[in-house]
Amino acid sequence: MTKKTKGSTKWVKPIEKPKKYAGILLAADFWYGRIIEEPEEIKRILTEAVKRAKNIPLEVTIHKFQPQGITGVVLLAESHISIATWPEINYVAIDIFTCGEKSMPYKALEYLKKEFQPKRAEVREIKRGKMK
Amino acid sequence: MKNEKLKIKKIYGKELILDLFDCDPKIIRSKKKILEYSDKLCNLIKVKKYRKPICERFAFEKDSATGYSLVQLIESSSITGHFSELWNRAFINIFSCKLFNHKIATDFTKKFFKAKKIKNRVLIR
Numbered sequence: 001m002t003k004k005t006k007g008s009t010k011w012v013k014p015i016e017k018p019k020k021y022a023g024i025l026l027a028a029d030f031w032y033g034r035i036i037e038e039p040e041e042i043k044r045i046l047t048e049a050v051k052r053a054k055n056i057p058l059e060v061t062i063h064k065f066q067p068q069g070i071t072g073v074v075l076l077a078e079s080h081i082s083i084a085t086w087p088e089i090n091y092v093a094i095d096i097f098t099c100g101e102k103s104m105p106y107k108a109l110e111y112l113k114k115e116f117q118p119k120r121a122e123v124r125e126i127k128r129g130k131m132k
Numbered sequence: 133m134k135n136e137k138l139k140i141k142k143i144y145g146k147e148l149i150l151d152l153f154d155c156d157p158k159i160i161r162s163k164k165k166i167l168e169y170s171d172k173l174c175n176l177i178k179v180k181k182y183r184k185p186i187c188e189r190f191a192f193e194k195d196s197a198t199g200y201s202l203v204q205l206i207e208s209s210s211i212t213g214h215f216s217e218l219w220n221r222a223f224i225n226i227f228s229c230k231l232f233n234h235k236i237a238t239d240f241t242k243k244f245f246k247a248k249k250i251k252n253r254v255l256i257r
Contacts, residue, residue, distance in 0.1 A: 022196070022216070023223065025149065027255055059186055063205050071182075073203045073210055077190060080201070084145070084209045084227065091144060093257050095225065097212075099197065126253060129151050129221055 022129030023099035
């Protein structure tokens, strides 16, 4: 609010500094896309997604459930990318959690969309760790 | 039908996102304690662990990323954690298609890491 008063020149609305966060999490739900059941293929896709996000992969762990479904995580120097698949309902849940100014999580998301080709994709962006 | 909008959406999973501030520095720097947390949490929220957890300390030139990272695969998805030694913060995700009590998990996590502040968010997926 800007208001002139007798004793002062103006009430000036303080300039809000942009809030800084430690990281960003993209929680993506992919529906009715390509079903990938090969752990090696999932590993390749996740590793490529990491590259696209300009992150550094540290460790990959993937598990294939019987009779179907996969869960996996790539640990990054800048956090992680995780995946869980439910082929029985044609659903894939992906988390891309990155920190650092150089990280490009949306590039990874774009790539993952190309690979999984979902007919419906819901993405939620969550900023994490507000800085003082 | 008027009540069509009230159709219950099927839930396939729940994700608890926890950001912890001002944690006990000793606890987030201890591999033993972080593994203890993972183990106790799985028991508490009744999820089955799959394989041994990964818990490694990564050190980088960029200090903010230095600290332990944790991955515990569970039969219903995964638990991940990142611990920043510079800021004494922890970033934890608990994702499970088996529903769990997120309040219990939040309270336990805050208490375990002796965090002064915690921000929790729940995603229904």
